[in-house]
Amino acid sequence: MKRLSIFLCLALFSLAFGIQAANADGLDAFKSKEGTISIAGGTAHIPVMKDAAKAIMSANPAIRITIAGGGSGVGIQKVGEGLVNIGNSGRKASEAEVSKYGLVMFPFAVDGVATVIHADNPVQALTGDQVRAIFAGEITNWKEVGGNDGAINVYARDESSGTRAVYWKKLLNKGTVVASANVVPSNGAMKLAVSKDPNAIGYVSIGHLDGSVKAPDLDGVQVNQEAAKSGQYPVVRKLYMNTKGEPEGIVKSFVEYITGPDCVEFIKAAGYIPF
Amino acid sequence: MYRTADRRAGSLWLLACRSSAAVTGAAVLAILLFLLWFSLPLLDADTLSKLLSWDWRPFHGGFGILPMVAGSLLLSLSALLLAFPVSVGICCFAHGMGPSGPAACLLRLVKFMTSVPTVVYGFVGVFVLVPLLREAFRSGSGFCWLAAAVGLAVLILPTIVLMLHSQFMLIEPQVKLTATALGMSPAQRLLHLVMPNSGRGFAAALVLGFGRALGDTMIPLMLAGNAAQVPGSLLESLRAMTAHIALVVATDSQSLAYLSLFACGLILFLSTTLVNLGLQLLKRPEEDKG
Numbered sequence: 001m002k003r004l005s006i007f008l009c010l011a012l013f014s015l016a017f018g019i020q021a022a023n024a025d026g027l028d029a030f031k032s033k034e035g036t037i038s039i040a041g042g043t044a045h046i047p048v049m050k051d052a053a054k055a056i057m058s059a060n061p062a063i064r065i066t067i068a069g070g071g072s073g074v075g076i077q078k079v080g081e082g083l084v085n086i087g088n089s090g091r092k093a094s095e096a097e098v099s100k101y102g103l104v105m106f107p108f109a110v111d112g113v114a115t116v117i118h119a120d121n122p123v124q125a126l127t128g129d130q131v132r133a134i135f136a137g138e139i140t141n142w143k144e145v146g147g148n149d150g151a152i153n154v155y156a157r158d159e160s161s162g163t164r165a166v167y168w169k170k171l172l173n174k175g176t177v178v179a180s181a182n183v184v185p186s187n188g189a190m191k192l193a194v195s196k197d198p199n200a201i202g203y204v205s206i207g208h209l210d211g212s213v214k215a216p217d218l219d220g221v222q223v224n225q226e227a228a229k230s231g232q233y234p235v236v237r238k239l240y241m242n243t244k245g246e247p248e249g250i251v252k253s254f255v256e257y258i259t260g261p262d263c264v265e266f267i268k269a270a271g272y273i274p275f
Numbered sequence: 276m277y278r279t280a281d282r283r284a285g286s287l288w289l290l291a292c293r294s295s296a297a298v299t300g301a302a303v304l305a306i307l308l309f310l311l312w313f314s315l316p317l318l319d320a321d322t323l324s325k326l327l328s329w330d331w332r333p334f335h336g337g338f339g340i341l342p343m344v345a346g347s348l349l350l351s352l353s354a355l356l357l358a359f360p361v362s363v364g365i366c367c368f369a370h371g372m373g374p375s376g377p378a379a380c381l382l383r384l385v386k387f388m389t390s391v392p393t394v395v396y397g398f399v400g401v402f403v404l405v406p407l408l409r410e411a412f413r414s415g416s417g418f419c420w421l422a423a424a425v426g427l428a429v430l431i432l433p434t435i436v437l438m439l440h441s442q443f444m445l446i447e448p449q450v451k452l453t454a455t456a457l458g459m460s461p462a463q464r465l466l467h468l469v470m471p472n473s474g475r476g477f478a479a480a481l482v483l484g485f486g487r488a489l490g491d492t493m494i495p496l497m498l499a500g501n502a503a504q505v506p507g508s509l510l511e512s513l514r515a516m517t518a519h520i521a522l523v524v525a526t527d528s529q530s531l532a533y534l535s536l537f538a539c540g541l542i543l544f545l546s547t548t549l550v551n552l553g554l555q556l557l558k559r560p561e562e563d564k565g
Contacts, residue, residue, distance in 0.1 A: 074524070153416035158501075158522035159333045159532060168334070176335075182418045182512050183501035185522055196406060197416050 026262040027059040029253040034062035037254050041068075041075015041088030042162060043186060044111060044205050045239055047270035049088070052263055056254070063250060072162040079103065079242050085251045087242045090162025090205075102245050107238040108259045109272035112206035112228035113167045114215040114235070116191070118198045123147040125217035131171060134201055137178030142199060154181040155193055155202035163187060166237035167203045171218075207271030229273045238275060310544055313537045325531065326538050331503035333532040340535050342503045344542060346513035349506070350420065350495060351488035354427035358484060361428075362435035370443050370469065371461025382440065388433040397497035400426045405498065414510050418500035421509040426494040431484040438483055442476025443469050482554045486547050492517035516543055 039049055046069060053065035070078070072089035079087025080101030090111070093103050115131055117123060123146055126134075133139040134152055143149045156177050157164035168174060184190045187208045194200040195212040206225055209215055215223040218233065227233035247255050257263060259275070267274045317323060328339030365385065369378040400422060409417030446469045454464040492515075495501075500512025501522060514522075516539040523532055 151414070155416075160523055174334070176332075179332075179504045180502050180512060182416055183503075183514070183522060185496060185501075189497075192401065193416075193418070196401070197409065200416065 026257045026260045027056060029256065030056055030060045030063055030250060033060065033250050033253075035250050036064045036066070037086065037251055038084040039065065039067045039086045039088065040070050040078045040084045041086075041242075042072045042090040042239065043069045044090050044162070044207060044272075045088040045241075048109065048239075048258065048263065048266050048272070051266035051269070052254070052258055055262070056257065065254070071160055073160040076101075076103070076242055079244055082244060085243065085247070086254070089240050089242055090237060091165045092238075092240065093242055103242045104244075104246055106241040106243070106255050106259060107275045108241060108263070109239040109267045109270075109275050110228065110236055111239055111272045112223070112225065112233055112236045113163050113171070113203050114206050114209055114223045115171070115201065115203050115218060116194050116209070116213040116215050117201050118194060119212065119214050120198060121147055121214060121216075123216055125220065127219050128171060131201075131218070132173065132175050135172055135177050135181070136175055137180070150199045152201055153197055153199045154178055155190060155197075155200055156181040156183055157190065157203070158183050158185060162237065163203065163205050167235060170235045171203075205271075209271070225271065225273055239272065307544060310537060310541045314534075314541050317534055317538055322531065322534070326535055329505070333530070338531045338535050340516070340519070340538055340542075342505050343514050343516045343519045343539060345505050346495075346499070347489055347515040347517070347543075350423055350427065350499065350513065350515050351485055353420070353424040353509075354431060354488040355481065355485050357424060357428035358432045358435055359481065362432055362439060362480070362484075365432075365436050366439040366443060367465060367470075369440065370447070371465045382436075385433045385436045388429075389437070393430055393491055393493040394497075396426050396430055397493045400494065400498045408510070412510055415512070416500065418498060418512055419510045420499060420506045420513050423495045423499035423513070423515075424509070426498050427488045427491060430491060430494060431487045434487050435480040435484045438480035439473065439476050442473045442479070445476075446472045478554060482550050486550060489543065489547065490517065492521050496521050 037053075039053075046067060049065075049067045053067060056063055057065060068084075072091050075084075075087035075089045076093050076097050077087070078084045080097065080103060087103075093101075093105060097103060098105075115126065121142070123142065126145060130139065130145050134145070135154060135156070137154070139145060140152055141149065142152055154177070157167075168177070182193065184193050184202075187204050190202050190204050191208060191210075191213055194202045194204075204213070206215075206223065206228060209224075217223065218235075221227050221232050223233055228236045241255055241258065243251065243255065246252075264274045317326060325336075325338050326340055328337065329341045330337035330339045331342055365381060367373075369382050373381075404422050404425060405417035407417075408419065408422055409415070443465075447464075450464065450468040450472070454468055459467070495513075495515035496518040499515060499518065501514045501518055502512035503514045503519070504512070506513040520536045520539055523536055
């Protein structure tokens with residue numbers, strides 16, 4: 001009897017200890033496993049994926065993780081066609097996509113989209129109405145919104161961009177964008193174009209914001225991740241991982257790792273808010 | 276008299292040539308079939324009329340690709356217009372108009388230009404040409420038809436120069452003796468004998484240059500501004516079909532926007548085919564002129 005209770009105690013102790021260890025280190029899920037995880041899609045996701053992959057692969061060299069970009073649409077399509085294990089997207093998969101491919105979505109971070117102008121532009125703040133009028137081509141000179149005398153050059157993203165989708169829906173209220181707007185293919189290209197053009201206005205993911213461009217206040221709210229997190233700044237989106245059907249094996253472990261507590265720091269370091 | 280070994284080598288060589296021609300032909304045919312297969316969903320009247328319109332606003336139901344077709348044509352023709360005279364000038368300089376030292380240097384430079392990746396031209400364009408145009412004209416963002424046309428002109432220049440150069444090299448030995456006997460200077464020889472006999476070379480250079488300009492993606496994507504509109508001036512933004520494909524390829528595969536890419540691909544394919552067929556037809560009259 002005594003022996004049994006000691007045994008039970010030990011068993012419980014080791015079980016508790018084991019669980020605690022698993023909580024402390026999400027990498028344990030990958031222990032003594034091997035295989036490949038391929039990831040493609042949204043470019044905003046890449047820094048987080050890379051950090052996580054590095055941590056996993058250095059803890060367990062038998063697991064190989066490959067990460068490619070391509071954009072939200074490509075991510076969804078590739079995972080749907082079974083070409084990759086995880087397809088990243090900066091937007092929700094559409095109903096057509098979910099029903100065609102049987103996708104399961106895993107949001108793991110929140111990202112805001114900021115209006116950006118040239119760093120030397122004296123304009124410090126804009127209202128939502130002003131931004132909408134600028135993008136619709138109704139306001140065409142910076143002096144109409146308190147800036148220098150100069151024609152406004154509008155920059156937009158292509159129709160497949162997740163960044164564009166959220167900005168258009170949540171800030172432009174699905175309004176028209178002037179047909180003469182320059183279209184750039186990525187967040188990086190947008191930042192480059194706006195940082196070079198003194199009369200530019202465009203939009204980038206808050207995670208991409210740096211000193212090369214300026215994000216004016218919107219409706220009196222300073223544009224940063226804190227405001228996006230608190231809900232004060234409304235132009236936000238979720239970053240998703242998508243899998244075809246429920247994930248299994250190491251892919252499941254990977255999804256759990258990214259959405260778990262271990263990756264909080266990676267997500268913050270990339271400029272996003274953990275979901 | 277051929278020896279057996281020579282004959283065998285010859286027939287082997289012929290076989291290799293024939294099979295590579297067959298593989299190339301099959302590949303081109305496969306591409307055409309692939310494009311046609313994926314374009315099949317476009318072939319109902321409603322979809323076609325939507326695609327063949329001037330309105331590209333996918334979120335408002337406008338899927339017209341005509342602005343991109345016009346953009347591609349305007350862009351490649353203007354690039355050709357810029358590059359062709361310069362290329363002819365370079366070739367003349369290299370074939371008797373200029374001193375031989377600098378001429379050889381110039382040709383070497385042009386050959387080097389063929390090895391520069393187009394994205395490098397695009398990149399330099401973004402940092403140098405675009406700000407320059409923005410400052411110089413004080414109109415628009417600098418990402419415009421003109422910027423892309425200049426970029427493309429630089430890109431297709433070596434193609435045109437080398438095509439003309441090889442044609443001149445072909446003609447020159449044929450007329451050299453006569454020209455020298457007549458006391459012609461190299462410049463006179465070039466102007467009066469070599470160039471008039473190089474009609475085919477000129478046509479081929481134009482066609483190849485046009486094809487290369489039409490098919491390039493990186494330079495229009497990076498420099499033209501990509502607004503889906505017909506530009507009103509050289510300083511306005513336009514979108515080429517190739518850049519359109521690059522921009523839209525990431526959309527979901529269910530939409531009409533995605534299908535429009537196959538229409539663009541088909542148009543690009545057919546236009547280069549037509550241009551090449553045109554060249555074949557051009558051949559005979561050009562030879563007669565010579």
